[in-house]
Amino acid sequence: MLMFIIRRLVQTVPVIIGVTFVVFFIMQLVPGDPAVLLAGEGASKDTIEAIREQLGLNRPLYVQYFDYLMNLANGDFGVSLKNSQPVLDEILVRLPITLELALFSILITIVLGMGAGIISAVKPYSMQDVGVMLVALIGISLPSFWFGLMLMYFFSVKLQILPVAGWDSLLHVILPALTLGAGGAAIVARMTRSSMLDVIRQDYIRTARAKGLRERLIIYKHALRNALIPVITVVGLQFGALLGGTVLVESIFAINGLGRMIVDAIRMRDLPMVQGGVLFASLIFVIVNLFVDVFYRFFNKRIELN
């Protein structure tokens, strides 16, 4: 197990380098010249050239990339073109907010999704199953910006029981997390159901019945553990999708997280800020995948090293 974790860690190194490569070069392709932008309107050609010189933007690309990597290795993510503050400082303020949002969302995805899936699977084709699966289908089809606005309208404007926007208390977390987690919950519910129904037909469930166990024990001890193995992978994938979703949800609910920071930085053509933000988001993604892999392996030791 330890060997596996170490090997898996080593494998992430080329992935991270690849990410820096992509992040760096995509930014080069983005239209708009940061030097022009910084110089402000009507600046002379010389001023722009001077800013280029100063930022090192006139050097060959590979030199700039290498330089960029070296700086990263030293924990230097550059300074914002907008306010000359270190990018890392800004990210470290924003990151915990986004992580908190993501964690609450994935919690909703897991608890709501698995719960609904189990309720469906224990009585397939019953009213409760059809009802839950209908809700899940709607949950998958709803666009999250619309769903978020509806939640906001209903709970904050109409009922006035939850705050509209911002990020001050735990109450503020509920609606954004629900918006972000709902789609995943629907997918996890369907996955849990189909996985459970598949497991219940297996020979070892028949063995458990032949032993005289109660149906409840058969479901929760013998079936669920096996059924959840594929669901864990889906949850991991959902976490990735969810990170992308933070951009939207943070904008809707005016949350100053990493997603909103990236959007703002893109709008301002704040190149180092965008690079830093995307790099961090990718890093989270890689780490989450690592966790999912280790988790999956823990739950399913049958997939031995091969």
Place this chain on the structure above:
Amino acid sequence: MNEKNKPILEVKGLKTYFTTKRGVSKAVDGIDFTLHKGETLGIVGESGCGKSITSLSILRLIPSPPGKIAGGSILFKGNDLVTMSENEMRKVRGNEISMIFQEPMTSLNPVIPVGEQIAEALRLHQKMGRREAWAKSVEMLKLVGIPSPEKRAKQEPFQLSGGMRQRVMIAMALACTPEVLIADEPTTALDVTIQAQILALIKDLQTKIGMGVIMITHDLGVVAETCDKVAVMYAGNIVEHATTEQIFANPKHPYTQGLLASLPKIYEDQEELRTIEGSVPSSYNMPAGCRFASRCPYQEAICTAQQPELVEQSDGSKVRCWKYTEQWTGQVEQEEVV
């Protein structure tokens, strides 16, 4: 053996049907047999003749829907399992009647240590505490010949070979010292040397515990080694019921004769195995007459017209064949001879 005692298991007119889109499949269609303490009954027949459905019916483990016990009774120590409440039935399963399945690779839960899979039955039926049940399950693993049982008990099935897993299944089935063990092709999925070991193990434990065994197999070799009496099944029916000696020395039903003829013979130089020509009728659409008629070398008019009954013969065996009744004319055979 134990002829005069009351049987522990008495199956009468058992019918198990499957209702599907294609119609009704009469997988088991009116079978009778009895089992006494310490006795081994073999149930033989080709794949698909209803052996597994028979055994699953006894423990009421037929997947339902689509399956259903459509008639008959299964008396276990005088109580009918067919009409028993689900609660009472659970007390029988794994406790008084146990089962070993054909598929050792898939019949154990892949994510639960094998020791726990044995121990849970002990906690449930014998009301043992955790420690006691665990100790007993290690003891059971030792009894079925698994080396270093303390270590193995903590392992999950993927760490065990097929033969070991079947031993675990046996340990699980016998943990609560059942009165009846149903072994559904327990060795089919295993290689030959392991097969012999597993059969010997079941036999050995049977004498220790004194239970009745229903040995289900498609292999007459297994019957010869382990059984006291045999029920030969064909297309959901029992076509012949006799002691093991009678079956091998004097097989009566043409199907049984065919099965025996297709056994490899050690003393003869046989180029290839003989098989019975033709195929089994569909369980969805059984013929009105004898179900074996289309494959039978002795077929006469009455065979396709009406189904024969299972009739007791002078030697105590039972046969479901017109040849052994007064209605038999014997004309077809004579014509062929002339």
